[in-house]
């Protein structure tokens with residue numbers, strides 16, 4: 001196989017298995033990330049790639065190596081502010097009977113998003129309420145990390161307020177471990193967002209952040225169409241700061257309503273009841289819910 005045939009073969013594999021687009025120009029990235037896997041098998045890169053078609057274990061390793069897992073605690077801050085100021089109060093108002101929330105961290109990476117949500121629910125849900133966070137990703141390596149709930153000092157330094165570190169983490173060797181009472185609320189599942197969503201149930205809220213950017217328009221549309229029935233009628237969807245539903249075909253764009261909450265657009269099903277913003281806390285107020293995390 002030539003270098004270009006090797007790249008094309010990996011690019012096609014990644015697209016087939018994850019729907020992520022690896023365009024020309026990313027050759028350096030593929031080589032840098034796959035060279036250690038090939039070396040571990042004692043093979044030149046070309047021969048290693050040629051074997052991937054028949055080796056499911058190495059294929060998963062390649063997917064793990066090529067997913068972009070960039071994440072941090074309370075990433076972008078404002079979505080979490082909208083969550084505590086508006087979304088949690090609205091859901092608490094509407095779920096008085098079940099006293100339970102179900103939240104989906106879709107494309108959870110190493111779990112900072114899921115555990116950031118868990119910390120806020122721990123503080124802002126009434127005492128007799130409970131919650132489940134379903135954390136899914138296509139990378140099995142990332143899911144193992146979520147399950148372990150352990151983070152290095154460098155990772156902890158990326159957005160985790162000192163007050164939250166003290167409150168929710170224990171030092172284990174050189175790492176920090178998330179408290180068991182948060183870990184037991186996070187269910188981990190392997191899921192390809194571009195494949196059917198079987199047996200997940202419905203959610204009060206979906207966090208689908210910083211993953212749609214890796215897909216082509218068709219895949220993005222397909223995902224956002226299939227997410228609609230996954231959300232309760234009065235539920236909430238949050239996208240990443242550079243992701244939007246405005247560029248969807250008219251019918252699908254209209255199926256998602258965009259409600260501004262502070263500085264973020266919260267997405268809701270078109271038939272969702274209007275949001276009552278009258279009793280929300282100002283994001284800049286010292287009594288703002290995120291203030292207690294120091295975030």
Ligand SMILES: C[S@@+](CC[C@H](N)C(=O)[O-])C[C@H]1O[C@@H](n2cnc3c(N)ncnc32)[C@H](O)[C@@H]1O
Pocket residue numbers: 017018019020067068069070071072075106107108109110113136137138139142191192193194208209210211214240
């Ligand atoms: C940049 S991270 C985003 C993490 C987190 N949501 C955040 O905003 O910080 C993107 C994640 O999407 C996952 N991913 C990529 N393609 C996927 C797919 N087809 N299905 C599920 N997850 C996928 C990657 O493994 C990676 O962990």
